[in-house]
Amino acid sequence: MSARRRMDRAAFVDGMRLGVGPGAAAFVLALSFGAEAEARGWGLGLPVVFSALAFSGSAQFTLLTALAGGSALAAITSAVLINARYLVMSVALNESLEGGRIRRSLHALALADASFVAAHRDDGRYDAARLVGASVPQWIFWVGGTAIGALTSPSPELMHTLGLDVAFPAFFLILAIDELRRSRRAFVAALLGATIAGLLLLVTSPGYALLGATAAALIGVLPEKEETA
């Protein structure tokens, strides 16, 4: 086995390890998605197929909610717009990918919020093997959770009482602690992103607030001190 292959394999395994935590949190969310979809008459198969192929909680929940109260076109548009942050993440990731269009695209299909963060290396680039590795347990938990949710319809009140709504933000906070230690600029950008998201939450939904927050990365356009000297 070549040194490169061994490195990729180690990064993949490392990614899988990093993906288990967010995967467990995704499982809780998937239970809700499966239960809600079943309650709205989607049956068992469709929510599971949707989770397996789209692998995107924000778009799936948006479509589920928006289809119930409006036209299909408006629902599809909302679900796609809510995921517009993937355009930004795709550009960020592409710089670190190798190979032709198809190979790069297949790697990019593994994009998920927590995987994207797990793939972020200390040098600012993204590790494709770690990205895919982190997405594997999350995908399994996401699809499994959807199926179990659709089959068992757990009560939202019970999940709330058990404190399971803490899982996702807690994982994101712990990942942020590591990220923000990397550079002062990352800290400033994150602070700006949090402020933008907080302000946008006053006037719009979380999906659009999250998209707006990514604008804070624009401060990266400014040259760093060593470059201006």
Place this chain on the structure above:
Amino acid sequence: MIRIWLSVVAVTVLSWLMKASAPLIIAQRKLPRSVIRMTALTAPVLLAGLIVTELGGKQLDWTQLAGVGTSGVLALAKVPMLVAVAGGIVATAAIRLL
């Protein structure tokens, strides 16, 4: 039901295209250094946004904040990630059961 299936297919395909947009459009072309610096900041910015939208997306819930804070403190104390998150969940559940 066919309306739901077609909507699911449309959202799935469009999500794939968004995730693969840069590989398909930019592919191997190199971006300016300023854009690369920007991409390096995308992860911390996205994380900050996720924390804010997860906590403030609905009504602020102090019991949830307390649990997330507990996890953060445990993580700072070098407790393993899963244990830190479990600690936060237990703290929130305990507060809610009181």
